[in-house]
Structures are given as C-alpha cells and as structure tokens.
Amino acid sequence: MSEEKHIDIDYTAKLARINLTDAEKEKLSSQLDSIIGYVEKLEELDTSGVEPTAHPHPVYNVWQEDVVASELSIEEALKNAPAQRDNMIVVPKVVD
Amino acid sequence: MEYEAVIGLEVHVQIKAESKIFSRVRAGYGHEPNKLVDPVVMGLPGALPVMNKAALDGIIKAGLALNCTIPETCKWDRKNYFYPDSPNNYQITQYDQPICDGGYVEIELPGDTRAVMGEHKKIALTRIHLENDVGKLNHFAEDSLVDYNRAFTSLMEIVSEPDMHSGEEAFAFLTAIRQTMIYCGISDCDMEKGQMRADANISVRPVGQKELGQKIELKNLNSITGVKNGIEYEIKRQTRELKKGNPITQATWRWNANLGQTEMMREKEDAHDYRYFPDPDLMPVKIDEDWKSRLFAEIPELPWNKQRRFMEEYELPYSITSVLVPDRLLSEWFEAAAKQAPKLAQSVGNLVANDLLRELSEAGQALVDCKITPDTLLGLVKVVEKGTIPKNVANKDVFPEMFKTGETAEEVIERKGLKADFDEGQVKVWCQEAIDENPKPVQNYKDGNEKALNALLGPVMKKSRGKANPQVVNKLIRELLS
Amino acid sequence: MSEELHYKSASELSELLGKKELSAVELMKATIARTKAVEDKVAAFNSYDEADALKQAEASDARRAAGEALGPLDGIPVGIKDNLAVNGQPLTCSSKMLEKFVSPYDATCIEKLKTEGAVLWGRLNLDEFAMGSSTENSAFKTTSNPWNLECIPGGSSGGSAAATAAGQAAMTLGSDTGGSIRQPASHCGVVGVKPTYGRVSRYGLAAFASSLDQIGPVTRNVKDAALLLQAISGHDERDSTSYRISEPNFLASMEKQRGRKWTLGLPKEYFANAASTPAMEPVLKAIEFYRSLGCEVKEVSLPHTDYAVATYYIIATAEASSNLARYDGIRYTHRAEKFDTKDSVDIYCQSRAEGFGEEVKRRVILGTYVLSSGYYDAYYLKAQKVRTLIRQDFEKAFEEVDALLTPTSPTPAFKKGEKSSDPLSMYLSDIYTISANLAGIPGMSLPCGYSDGLPVGLQILGKPFQEDEMLSIANEFEAAHGFKDQHPSL
Known part of the structure; x- marks a missing residue:
C-alpha cells in the first residue's frame, strides 16, 4: 500500500507555506513516503465503534466569565515586529 | 426564456x-x-x-x-x-x-x-x-x-x-x-x-x-x-x-x-x-x-409578534406599528403609555410615531434622554380627550413645550394660559351669534351643503380668541341647527 | 565556597539558605561560575542573563533577611527550557524563526516560580520547537552529553538535562510531548518527570502538539522533582486543558507512602526485545530490587503498543502543522528579506523556508499532509481512535497494578550524527515514552545504572493524577542506590 502512495510534495509544501529547493523536495518526499508507509500500519486495526480521543482527560464547558483583563501595551505588542508603521504591522500589499 | x-x-x-x-x-x-x-x-x-x-x-x-x-x-x-x-x-x-x-x-x-x-x-x-x-x-x-x-x-x-x-x-x-x-x-x-x-x-x-x-x-x-x-x-x-x-x-x-x-x-x-x-x-x-431555558426566558417578545399584537390589541394602523416596532425602546415607551389607556392607544401611537420622533430628530436627542415620559404624554392625550384643549393646540403648542421643559401637559396649559376661560354655555352663545350673523351659510347647510358649516367655525373661534375646541364648536352648531 | 556546591540538590541548598549558611547571591555566583566553566563542553544554554539572575538572587536574600522567604525554592537557580515564556527574556525555541524574539509575558509556570522566589536562570537548548530526540535539531548549537561529550544528551529537553547533570543549574524545567523530558533525563543520568496531562498549565509553553505537551521538572533527585512539580502544578484558568483537581503535597505524600508494597506491572510488549536492548540490564536489576522489597511484580499487556509510534507521529505532526502556522514572517518572527512580492503567499513560504530547520519542515509538511483534503479520516481520525485504544490499554493495566516499570529508552545516548540521517529510526527510539503522552498519564525517568559508562533510566508510568505514588516508587529505589550522587567528570 505504501509504495503506491506518494506525497504530492509541491502541493503539500505550498499548503504548509514552505518553499523547498528541488534537492529538499526529493529528500523530503522519499523520507515522508517511508514515514507515511510506516504510519499506515494503523489500517490493520479495526476501530469501528471506537470513539476518537481529542483530549486525554476531557471535561466540558471550560470558560471564563466576560470580565476584562489587562492588555499588552502597544509597544510590547509590536516590539518583535519585523516592520511597523503608525502602530501597525507592515505587510506587503495583499489583494483582498 | x-x-x-x-x-x-x-x-x-x-x-x-x-x-x-x-x-x-x-x-x-x-x-x-x-x-x-x-x-x-x-x-x-x-x-x-x-x-x-x-x-x-x-x-x-x-x-x-x-x-x-x-x-x-x-x-x-x-x-x-x-x-x-x-x-x-x-x-x-x-x-x-x-x-x-x-x-x-x-x-x-x-x-x-x-x-x-x-x-x-x-x-x-x-x-x-x-x-x-x-x-x-x-x-x-x-x-x-x-x-x-x-x-x-x-x-x-x-x-x-x-x-x-x-x-x-x-x-x-x-x-x-x-x-x-x-x-x-x-x-x-x-x-x-x-x-x-x-x-x-x-x-x-x-x-x-x-x-x-x-x-x-x-x-x-x-x-x-x-x-x-x-x-x-x-x-x-x-x-x-x-x-x-x-x-x-x-x-x-x-x-x-x-x-x-x-x-x-x-x-x-x-x-x-x-x-x-x-x-x-x-x-x-x-x-x-x-x-437553554434560562436564556430563552431572556428573549423579549420579538418584532413580528409585537407588531401583530399592537395591530390587534391597540388597533394601531400598520403604518404606525412599522415605525414603532423596529425600535424596541420606542415600542416599549409607547406601550408604557398605551397599556394604561388602551382606548387612547391610537392617539398615543400617533404622537409617538410622528411628533415625538420629529422632535427627537430635530433636537438630535436619543429617546432615553427625552424629557417627556410615557405618563406625561398620556396626560396630554387625556386633556385633549376631555376637551380641555383642542388637538391642534396640543400638538402645536403644548407638546413642543413639554418636550423642551419636561413639564406635564397641565403645567404647560396653565403657564401659557391655553385653557379656555369660558364654559360650553358661553361657546353655545357664540355659536348662536354666528348662526344669526351668517344666514347665507346656514341656508346652504340646510340645503344639504355640509361644508357650509366651516364658514360658521371661523367666527366662533374668533370670538373665543382661538381657545374654543373646534370639535365642540362643530357639535354645538349642528345641535343648534337641527 | 565548596567545590561541590553545584552538585548539591535543591533541597540541600534550600536547607543551607534557610539556615543562612549560604546566600542566594553566593549560590547564584557559584552557579554562574560552574556554568561558564563547563559550558564550552556542554553547550546547554542558548543564553543567560547574569545581571538579571544576580538581581533576583539579591531580592531573595533581602526577603530572607526580612523573614519573608517565600518557599523552599526561594533563591534556588532554576534553568528554563527555551520554549517557555519569561517576560523580558528571549524565547527562541532554538529556531532561527524566533532568534530575536523577546517574550512580553510570563508562562504560568514561570509566574508560579517567581511567586516561590526561585531564581530564573538561563535559556536551555532544545531541538527546534521541541521536535527531536537528540537536541541536534537546534538551530544554534549541539548540546553534549556531560557523561560523554561525543554523545547527544537526548532531546528535546537536552539542554535542561545536560545542564542539570553538569551542575549548571540546581534544577531545570523541560517539556515533554513524546518523551522529551524522560529520554534526555535518562541519557544524562538525572530525574525527569512528565506530569499527568492537565496537571501543569501549558500557558506560555510554545506549543508543539497541544494535546500531548506537558511541562515538567528535570532534577538531580526525586525529592527535588517533587518540590519543583509542586511549585508549577495547579489548575490555571488560562489553559482550558488544565485540570481542575487539587494537588497533594507531593513531597509529604511521597514520604508517607514509604515502604508501601506496590503492585508493579511490566508491559510484556516493552520487554519483548529485552535481549537485544542494550540498556535493559540495569532496568532488569531495578525490577529485581522492587521484588526484593516485597513488591508484587507482574506482567501486564498493552496490546496496542506497536501502534503507538504511528499514532503519535500523526497526531503530533498534525497539531504541530497548525500550531506552528503562526510563525509566518508577519507579526514577530523572522521575515525573509527577499521574497516574490507578486506572489501574495511568498512572504510566508520564504520566511518559513529560512526560519525553520529540516526536522521542523519535515514534521510540518507531514502534519499538513495527514490533515489535507481526503486524508483526514484515514490518518488523523484513525489515529485519534487508536489513541483511545492505547488509553484503554493503560486503564485496564492500572486496574491490576499501581504503576508500570519499563526502560525509558531502547539505547543509552548515541553518538552525535548517528541517527540524524534517518528520521524514522529516530522516531522509533521514542517507543517507550510516547504512549504516556497519548494516554495522558504521568511518567518519569530515574537513573538506574550504566551501560558502557552512559547512564540508563528506569521509566515509571503512573495512574493519572497520582504522581505522588510514582514519585514514591522512584524514591524507594533512589534511597537504596547511589546514583543520585554520581556525577559526570567534566
């Protein structure tokens, strides 16, 4: 089963927003193919009727009441920004 | 196609x-x-x-x-x-x-x-x-x-x-x-x-x-x-x-x-x-x-239901309800007055939907800051109903004053001397005088021209210095001519 | 100052501080001196702030002088894994992505340590974003195993374990997603505890895999682990997954259970390859020790063990692919200087290409793949279901036994570079540790001997929220053996 499937590395890397060189693509896709081949062993298990575990110790209704807590100062919020102007973060023009 | x-x-x-x-x-x-x-x-x-x-x-x-x-x-x-x-x-x-x-x-x-x-x-x-x-x-x-x-x-x-x-x-x-x-x-x-x-x-x-x-x-x-x-x-x-x-x-x-x-x-x-x-x-x-039921209990009567109820319960015309109901506060304000005297609800509705909204908008004011209360507004409708003052005086003279000062209708009427200082007997005398002084319209009326009565209204209002209630005058003249 | 001060345990140091035979400033100076003396060899720290640490120590001394010492950790230097937020200090996650990032806030565990008066000391190296088992995936440096500088210290909390073993901090904090505290503790001959999921707030821990991550102590003895765990435990409103349960006094509860005849389980699947597992001998001896104490030791089965690594790598990478999406070159991370401005997504693609190392890219892309359209049911949902089966295995086992004994790692520390070319074999070395994260149960590693001169750890897995029992079991072994007093020669 694993030999048939090959990760579409171009599609997946783009989805993950990571540029890869051709050499990286080649190396990664073969490594990932072998990892994917390995994890496919889960298919052996019959899990019909088994509830998925999303949290190890699930509880319901964990919330806070609507009471305002303190904010970061604008200076602190932006101190790590790669580019800022007028207290806002500068990004290349995006087409909306 | x-x-x-x-x-x-x-x-x-x-x-x-x-x-x-x-x-x-x-x-x-x-x-x-x-x-x-x-x-x-x-x-x-x-x-x-x-x-x-x-x-x-x-x-x-x-x-x-x-x-x-x-x-x-x-x-x-x-x-x-x-x-x-x-x-x-x-x-x-x-x-x-x-x-x-x-x-x-x-x-x-x-x-x-x-x-x-x-x-x-x-x-x-x-x-x-x-x-x-x-x-x-x-x-x-x-x-x-x-x-x-x-x-x-x-x-x-x-x-x-x-x-x-x-x-x-x-x-x-x-x-x-x-x-x-x-x-x-x-x-x-x-x-x-x-x-x-x-x-x-x-x-x-x-x-x-x-x-x-x-x-x-x-x-x-x-x-x-x-x-x-x-x-x-x-x-x-x-x-x-x-x-x-x-x-x-x-x-x-x-x-x-x-x-x-x-x-x-x-x-x-x-x-x-x-x-x-x-x-x-x-x-x-x-x-x-x-x-769910706790939150459900917090949901107020919703607009469409309220509109249908206003039309039914207070016999309001659709056009008035469609002004009152979309604004929850306004509709509640209206109802605070209307429910005390359901029979006067239409007059209350008219005043709220027309006069009150107009004054608010001219003054740039929000309803919550309004000096008129549902109770004082109802008071105004009641003095008109009693015939203390005519409706046009109520709308033109009393209402704007109440809006400005927050006084009751009675207070405005008193302060501005708008209340008639004569009784219905006096009005009746003036009506008789007008009938006697204007034989031509009287004849026209008797010939079946309803509108001819309007020619008698003016003289009576003049005699009363504008304080007579036109509806009352109208009623008295008809009585005298019948 | 005694030559050995840097190897005294936090509990001993606390006593000296309490008796005013030692000041926090003296202790901090000795810690700084020790750190500098061996850091060339060990390379455990990404950064440290001497002036800030001394200032904290001075404040501690002032409190003590005023009779206002805060708790047993007041004045004790605690090293911090560089993926925990400390206000005003760098938080790099050993990634180029966050090389210049300074945290504007404190993690909850850091806040708690401050409340206890602990002196926060240094930022400890890790595998980038805690992804790895050797600390070789750090973007900045490779930390060495203090017992053999040619070997890796384990990972991802390699800096925490190495610094603790080398006496560069009295105790340290690590984080454990699939064994990242226990495995390096095992390789460096120190104690490492992964608490029950939900015991310690994750607020302020740069997330790798949210449903698996826990912060925990790395210390030179069990008592210290109990002390540090006490300081950082507790429900936190800022972490929705932190559990609303009161914590016992771990130390007192541990002492109280001294001499209890435990029923201990040996998962047969973990011992199947005992003969070919180099680190197994000291573990088997440790098991014998418990038998000699009169504990009942019996075989149990965790039938889905063989599926744990696959389950783990699907869940962990899927969560990571989403958790690490925030490192994008926009708000606070590395931003590529050159990118294609005509392609609206290239600023991300290029910044992430430059900011992430190879292992992070591998896992983020794997996680993206398993969640991508058409694969969710086959991978992620399936893994969540198998996770249920793994959890149930443990529930069943704990109906029969109080705790499980296993090796922490199939091998002692390996040579640097030995496994870095084969990610799958590296992943498979997590086989004994990852199930605890999947099941959300507590686990710890305790030094139990040596193999070829390298430390070997015994892993104890406990019932959920019963860390005190687990610590108590560890305490019996430690008290009867001298391993906590064995230190690497540096």
Missing part, C-alpha cells in the same frame, strides 16, 4: 461582549491600532484560547430567537489558512458540530403601499456557528498595515439555505436578523462598524429547472442597501449573460457601491484545503435544557 435567481446569504454578526471570544482582553471599536491585544490576540508562542461564557450565551440566545435546534454538544475546530489578518493562521470555528442547527428567519416583503403589511415568509437557515473575528488590513499604495484590535472578537456566522430569490428578500432577511439581534441585545449590528457583514451566493437558472445554476460569491456588501443593490445588479448581469448564451463561471465578485456595479475579484482559485481538525486547546461545550 424566463430566469430566476437563487440566493443564499452568510451573515457575520459580532456578539456584544466586554472581552473577546478566546481572551479576556477588551473587545471594542474605534481604539488606537493594536491597543486591544494580548498574547492570545497576537498569536504569540505559548498563548492559549479560553472561551468567553458571554459569547456562548449570545449565540445560544440568537439560535433560540431564530428558531434553531441547539444540539446537546458542540466543539471547536481549527480552520487552517494563511492570511495576515489572522494571528494564528487558523481560525477557531465550528466545522461539523455547530452550536445551532437549522432554524428560520421570518421576513416581511414590502406591501403595495407603506400603509399595508407585506407578505411574510420564512427563510430557512442551515446553521449558526461561533468563531473568532480577524484583524483589519488597511491598504495603501505600497503596502498594507495590520491592526489586530478586531481580531478575536466574538463572531457568529448565520448561514441561510439558498432560499431567497431577490435583492428585496435578502434585504428583508438582513433587516429581520438585525432587528432580532438588537431586540435580544446580542449585537448592535452596526454595519459601519463591521458588527454585521454579509456575503451572498447568487446563481440564476431558467424557471422550472431543478438544479441550481453556477453560483458566484458576492462580497463587500457593506450596508443593507448595498446587499439589495449588489444582488439585484448581479442577478441582472447573470441573466443577461445567460441570455447571450455565455456560461457563468465560478468566481468571487465584489460590489462597488460607488460605481453601482459588481466587479470580479478573483476567478475560481484552487479549492481551499482548510485542514479542519478539532482544536486541542479547547474543551467541547455541553448545553443542557436548563441553560
């Missing part, structure tokens, strides 16, 4: 709350950029979301008000996509277990005239779910600036079925949602502040065809009128294209309100692969009957 449009709306409504949906930093509008942020809102390493109880209350209430089913449990999912306004590059939303299922919105279409109630319809909802709002991008010539103040504001998405067929219906749909939200105190739905936003899915098909036509998504509908105009424009455009034999292609369009036309934003892009999965940082929500 005849064509028909099929429209579905996705309406985003911000839930009014002090703090944000997954952080307790203040939620608000109009602050300095990046003022309302904390580690969660900036998506800093290590920050974790925590639900806001008020946001849950808000959406459950909205769901109950819009006739949805509230499933026992719902959960949170991450919708993964990269965009500069999204601090984590995923939105916390609800994928396959929304908090509200189904439901419908009752809408009213315009009647033949403003005085006539239009047709009511139910527009089916698919679901309502809760998610975090994103930040705001400000575009400049060379670059864009991101402000995260809006990010993580509580946002509901109300998704309709493709159940509408015109811009008018979409307009009515949004209006009804807006009124319901405001009535319930869930949101102010101020579209200018982005508290309510709508996207439309529009397709056109030949009448009689079952399958839907190719839909396009229409964005940037920034006002309720924009929704109506944008959709109407788009329906015409698509119909025109189809008639020319040009197929519609999947795309996202935007409404340009300045030019009054739709324009294409982007053609069909790669199908989004959002990689939804349950958010491991948040626990699921369980909603029991108790919680």
